[in-house]
Amino acid sequence: MTQHTQTGGPRVAWVTGASRGIGRGIALALGRAGWTVYVTARSSGGAATSHLPGTVDATAREVSASGGRGIPVGCDHGDDDAVAAVANRVTAEQGRLDLLVNNVWAGYERLNAGAWQEWNAPLWEQPLELFDAMFTHGVRAHYVTTALCAPLLIDTPGSLVVTVSFAVAEQEQHTFAAYGMAKVADDRLALAAAVQLRPHGVTSVALHPGLVRTEGVLQFAEHLDLTASQSPEGVGRAVVALADDPQRATLAGQALDVAGLATRYRVDVTT
Template identity: 35%
Template sequence: MNTDQPNLTGRIALVAGATRGAGRAIAVELGALGATVYVTGRTTRAKVSEVGRTTETIEETAELVTAAGGEGVAVPTDHLEVAQVRALVERIDRERGRLDVLVNDIWGGEHLVELEKKKMWETELERGLRMLELGVKSHIITSSCALPLLVRHEGGLVVEITDGTAESNKGFRENFYYDLAKNAPIRMASNVAHDLEGVGGTAVSVTPGFLRSEQMLDHFGVTEANWRDAIAKEPSFAIAESPVYVGRGIARIAADPERGRWNGRSLSSRDLAVAYGVRDADGSQPDAWGYLSRVMAGEEGVLADDYR
């Protein structure tokens, strides 16, 4: 592994779905290494998406990128609208002439997930199809539009953000539609990796662990400062990680001149943390999937502290 100080100065990144959570943190950490980051999403200071949250906007994300040391550019974009995505890519080409990093973190479907594990035929069809639009179709549209610009220069990186690795997702995830929505990005990364082999690019899928996103913190009625109070309600939250963790890992892979060794891989925030020596905001190095795999298997006496 190259041990030089990581630097993304002069590199252009697009983080699609950077309003909040992992997307926001990834954008900020890319900026902290000097990248210019175009951040997109549907929630702006003037308009709220179907997610219904007004507390995070793409303008704020862009400001955080700039404050971290990069240049943040907010572009309101619905990634299910092909014309909007094409216009976004054309703008990046016009203003920068290149694209080095594409992060597909588009989702916004938490409100569609059935907490009770309904059968496929019991799930409202429109709800299920909307999940697939948000988690799969939007990624396909974005990659189709952005890859011609990304492959113009050798060494481009595509990151598909999802929930779970190829290994952890061998079992059933939540329900029929959620399972498809979160397994598809793993295959998309693998397939794009195949197509990038001949042009010097790299594609990977990356999952955070139990993410302390703004939305998740609100769900448990806690803040980042007192997040551990939620463990009483949900014991597995003891392994939760902040969005900074996956953000730092992805920034490091983006800055790694030898990142081609990862091509086609399904990775976790923990995998990147170990490979690049990064840590979460609190100095820990959580292994959420290692912990959760044992908990979900019904093992008793598994301690989260042993996986931090």
């Protein structure tokens, strides 16, 4: 069923890092709910950026096939001008942005390429580019996209910002130093944005998925217990339900656990 705005058109979302993984799952769930979805990532024009499958073009086609409208845009989220160009395009083409999903994340690229031992090494044995990837194409990308979209979000009544993060246990924050720092920073960004955007009618939250069966995670299935894991589109269903919640503003600034949202909204996040 297509979700319409008060002005009659479908609601508009921008999901960053949506060529694969959680971003793709959120985009597909929004498509099934009838949203217009701008799908951005570097993987465009049929060319993937790693051995893992997925491009923005493929995701956008699936969004459209599922009942929404997918709009693919190749974008390097480390390039501020490229991000600004997408924000300007959404403004020009839609004049509104009901949902921004900050999901782009380069922190797993080396791990997905097989650097399992590197991921578990102490910080002085990890390459500095691992830290840079998590912050430049993670936290900073989320900050920049939120800042550039703020005027359009403010002009869209009841808009929502979801920053995908993760609940890193205190012990693991010490074990995975750069990763823990990045995720805590994302949570703080969501909180700061909530405080500053709340007077303008915009809700900002952080989202904490559990273990999600992304393409990257499934590479290491033999090392993981996937019994209670979530699916990428299951995470997306939780986001759709949150966007549909007329009381979502009461959750502003919080880090929302996907399993908790599944209970709150009675949605299946496992399949």
